[in-house]
Amino acid sequence: MIKVQGFLVLLSLALTLYTFVDCAMRDETQIKKLPKWGWLLAILFTGIFGPIAYLTIGRIRGPKGPKPGKKRILPPDDDPDFLRGL
Template identity: 30%
Template sequence: MARLNTLIFLAVVALSVVALIDCLVTDRSRLQSFPRSAWVVLILLCPVLGAIAWFRSGRVTPGVPVQAVATPIGPEDDPDFVRRMAESLRDR
């Protein structure tokens, strides 16, 4: 039982250390959601959940598109709509 507890403890420490180092060396432009200081505090106070949260949503991963907020476009911004309107006005 003591060996299992030691193994779990070492795994938690390793996960936290890797997450903390990754957080500290990540470029500021790749940070997402919170500032770096908030991530460091979260990783230190909640080692397992903070590290998992960091790897899941703390940084922008290369090759994975960032979800953009869809902005509504007006009809005048849609070239097909403008073309169809022009054709319908010409047909009158």
């Protein structure tokens, strides 16, 4: 029983540390519902509920892949413009 409780405490600490660092490194525009400092306080002082709330409702998950305004960089052997010039 003690091993299970120790595992749950370590899991809670790891989740708290991960969410605190994730929130601290994000830009203000990627955080919803509360300001950044509010989420950091909630993560630190509410036990397991703060990190779970931050992960579910507090952050904006960006699109996967390249950003719409940026051109994708291709290596020379995949770039049609480079291959045309050969």
